[in-house]
Amino acid sequence: MADVLNIGGQELGSRLLLGTGKFSSTQAMIEAVKASGTELVTVALRRFNRAQAEDDLYGPLAELENVRLMPNTSGAINAKEAIRAALLGRELSKSPFVKLEIHPNPHHLLPDPIETYEAAIELVKQDFLVLPYIPADPVLAKRLEDVGCAAVMPLGAAIGTGKGLSTAEMIKIIIRDSNVPVIVDAGLRAPSEAACALEMGCDAVLVNSAIAAAENPAAMGAAFKTGVEAGRAALRAGLMSTSEVAIASSPLTSFLSSDD
Amino acid sequence: MKLTVNGASHEHRGAGSADALLEELGAQKEHTALMVNGTVVPAADWAATTLKTDDAIEMLVFVGGG
Numbered sequence: 563m564a565d566v567l568n569i570g571g572q573e574l575g576s577r578l579l580l581g582t583g584k585f586s587s588t589q590a591m592i593e594a595v596k597a598s599g600t601e602l603v604t605v606a607l608r609r610f611n612r613a614q615a616e617d618d619l620y621g622p623l624a625e626l627e628n629v630r631l632m633p634n635t636s637g638a639i640n641a642k643e644a645i646r647a648a649l650l651g652r653e654l655s656k657s658p659f660v661k662l663e664i665h666p667n668p669h670h671l672l673p674d675p676i677e678t679y680e681a682a683i684e685l686v687k688q689d690f691l692v693l694p695y696i697p698a699d700p701v702l703a704k705r706l707e708d709v710g711c712a713a714v715m716p717l718g719a720a721i722g723t724g725k726g727l728s729t730a731e732m733i734k735i736i737i738r739d740s741n742v743p744v745i746v747d748a749g750l751r752a753p754s755e756a757a758c759a760l761e762m763g764c765d766a767v768l769v770n771s772a773i774a775a776a777e778n779p780a781a782m783g784a785a786f787k788t789g790v791e792a793g794r795a796a797l798r799a800g801l802m803s804t805s806e807v808a809i810a811s812s813p814l815t816s817f818l819s820s821d822d
Numbered sequence: 823m824k825l826t827v828n829g830a831s832h833e834h835r836g837a838g839s840a841d842a843l844l845e846e847l848g849a850q851k852e853h854t855a856l857m858v859n860g861t862v863v864p865a866a867d868w869a870a871t872t873l874k875t876d877d878a879i880e881m882l883v884f885v886g887g888g
């Protein structure tokens with residue numbers, strides 16, 4: 563049976579989701595998307611500016627095959643703004659996915675759980691597949707699942723910090739209790755961390771800065787692809803249990819110099 | 823007709839529809855989402871959407887984001 567990621571009935575062949583921000587050029591972003599094998603990328607909405615027409619990603623992204631869009635609600639500082647952004651994003655993308663993110667404080671960019679919860683309720687009613695970016699809070703994750711979110715996306719560390727899976731213990735609890743996909747979003751820096759997330763049982767990871775800010779974004783996109791695949795394969799293979807004492811993997815008797 | 827477009831004052835000299843405004847500003851229609859006074863207006867309705875003086879228009883496009 564194919565190991566597909568199912569988010570609210572939508573099937574994805576890759577467990578790596580990519581953000582499209584911070585790339586040095588549109589070309590670099592497109593190459594990284596292709597190398598990563600991702601089938602779902604996030605985009606943001608900004609005011610039209612005739613003088614910066616090259617920032618408009620609609621055209622370049624529309625040319626990618628087998629890649630769907632997930633507009634985000636970044637910039638929104640409350641539920642009302644996020645709902646508006648989601649509606650605008652759907653109007654443009656014709657995609658059911660929305661990455662619901664509401665972070666009112668630019669210093670830490672941590673999600674507002676109350677506004678996120680309220681927006682999620684409304685967006686689910688309006689038939690979105692809601693993927694909320696949240697603090698790694700098992701109670702909130704469960705509440706968002708209960709109101710119909712298609713997945714939950716706890717942060718590994720603050721956006722753009724590259725501090726990895728600093729919330730791993732909380733994410734493990736979320737995974738244990740969740741009936742919807744758990745996707746680590748934000749904080750990852752290295753493919754090994756993506757592998758670790760998948761080994762823990764995360765269903766996918768969403769990566770942006772780690773790839774966009776790499777010296778070679780396309781090569782890093784490919785490295786994350788490998789990391790995600792390795793982590794998922796390891797989970798399915800079944801990791802050995804741990805032990806407090808050493809257990810030899812070579813025979814300890816009948817050695818050359820032994821007297822027995 | 824005086825409008826506010828993306829937060830800035832704009833004197834519209836076209837036919838007064840949402841469609842005409844996008845054309846006047848050089849926005850690619852299929853790349854643009856539109857909101858008039860806080861309400862999202864689907865592209866299919868632009869030609870029939872008549873703007874009024876002091877309307878607040880937001881025109882948005884996709885850019886890179888995580």
